[in-house]
Structure formats: structure tokens, C-alpha cells
Amino acid sequence: MKKYLSLFLIIILTLSIISCTIDENDVETSEENTDIKEDEGAVDEKEKELKEITLYFTDKQAMNLLTEKRIIEIDESMKVDEIATLIIQELKKGPIESNRLPTLPAEIEILDVKVVGNIAEVNLSSKELTGGSTQEILLASSIVKSLAQLEEINKVQFYVDGKIQESLMGHLYIGEPYTEEMINEMIDTK
Template identity: 40%
Template sequence: MINLKSKKIYMISILVVILILYFSYLNFFKTREVKLYFSDKQAQYLLPESRKLKVSNLYQSIVEELIEGPESKDLEITIPSQTRLIDIKLEDGTALVNFSKELKSKHWGGSTGEIITVYSIVNTLTSLEEIDQVQILISAKKIDTLVGHLELDKPLGFNSKLLIQ
């Protein structure tokens, strides 16, 4: 026969498991509104587009949505569609964003094109309170530049000059 102490421990254990499952379930379906920055039609400025994304794997979802491109017909893509996100992690306020080689090899080039691509990623991620700067990597390695115009060997912060005031 089970004693009273064993019954209490059993009931508490079941309650703890139920609470863990409940809060995990809530977190899985929780969403957060974020701003994604895409190019204007003239490829001169970045404009925000709001999206509601699941909190679970938020950083990954944000970058994948940038690669997918804008929903609005008034905005343009900033990242070559063949690009894949390999990994993204946050270390001391710096987002380390690791892309496939297609970010560089399939890029359309030009100084403005490079700036728009890079700051689409940087401004989007640094719009989040917990991210101060972004380091872009290709195949897990730092790169000097994407197409020759902008230094990428150090992390970059938000650039408000590319936003229409």
C-alpha cells in the first residue's frame, strides 16, 4: 500500500510536469511583432515592414523572413533568394549570423546594393532590444567585404542614415 508521503510526492511530480508542459506550449505559440527592413523601389533606402513571428527560434525566423522578401509590392528584396541561413547565435549582445556562400556569390553587386543588403540584416536584428550589433559570416568565417565596398570584418550597429526621415 502506498503511504501518504509517497502520494504527495507523486501528485506534486504530476503537477510540475503539467505546469512545464503548459508553459512550454504557451511559449511555442507566443508571437512577437518585429520590423524587417527591405529596400525601397529605388534601392536607396530601407523601409520597415512589420511581421508577427513566433518567439521560438525568433532570430532564425527573422533572417529567414528577410531572405523570403517583403510582402508589400512597394518594397524590394535585399538578400539573394538562393542564400541560406546556416546558423545564428547571440553572444554578449552581438548576433553572429552565418550565411551560405550564395549571399556573396549570387549578390547583384554595387556599393549601394551591398550597403542595402548588409544594413537590411543589421538594422532588422539590432531593432531588437537584446541585439546591439551584428557580425556577418559566410560558411562560419568572417569576411572582409561582401562585394568590395563595405568592411565587414567587425560587427556593425544600426544605421539610421538609410531610413527615410
């Protein structure tokens, strides 16, 4: 009987030692996985950044441009073209504040936004690109002023269907790139 009891105790003791060893390994592995996940999270946080931008919309009388702040999410790997495209997309969404009106109608298609040197090239589709002189000036002004806040952009050149045209809607000459200063001479901003 003593032999059986001794054998039984040895087996219990052996199993206890084995199970403790396995638990310690699991804990170490679990801690390592947590460390890896935390490191991955740190990388994601480094890559993504919230950036405040200023967008320009018109007042209800279509006389002045009014500013509106937005937050966009960018990451370190984004090129200036991509950030400029995000800004244009935010303009297309229209204003949030009720005392502002959109300057870039949602039905106007943006074909492409590229930055070459310090010039943003904004390519618009001719479809739905109609309006009066005031609407044309407000459209061009809001795009130029919204994009000019990026350090890499000093001018904006408009294209229609991939070509430099005389005007967007028949009123405002767009054969040359616009600077923010040129826009400031045309329209008031508040």
C-alpha cells in the same frame, strides 16, 4: 407467479442501480479528462506567443529602407538565436507590400545565426553572394536593423563561410560588428 414477478423487479432494480453508478463514474472521468485537456491548452497558450517584428526592405529605387511589420510565433523556451533566425527567415521571404523590394535574395544561403554576448553572428554562404555596392549596403543594413530590435542584440557581425572577411560582396568592410547607429549613418530609413 408473485415470486417470479418479485425476482424480476429485483433484477430490474439492481440493473438500474448498477447502470446509474456506471454513468456517474463515466461522467466524472469525462469531466476530469476535459479539465486535463483545458489545462494542457493553457500550457500551450502560455508557451506560444505572437510577436510583432519590424523588417527592413528597400524601396523600388534602392535608395532607402522601408519598414514592414510581421507577426512571428515564438514560445518561452526559444533562445534569442532562434528568434534571430526567424527574423532572418522572414527577411528571406521578401516583402509583402508591392512598393518594396527584397534586400536578402532567396538564393543567398544563411549558414548560421548565433548570438554571443550582445552580438548576433550572421554566417552567410559565399555561393550566390554577389552584387554591387548598393545591394551590399542594403543587405547588411536590413539584417542589422531587423536584428537590432531584439533587446539582446546591440551589434551584428557578418561571417562568410564561417570566417570574418573584409567584405560580403567586395565593397562594404565587415571586419568589425555593425551597430544600428552605424547603419543609420549610411542609409535612410522611412
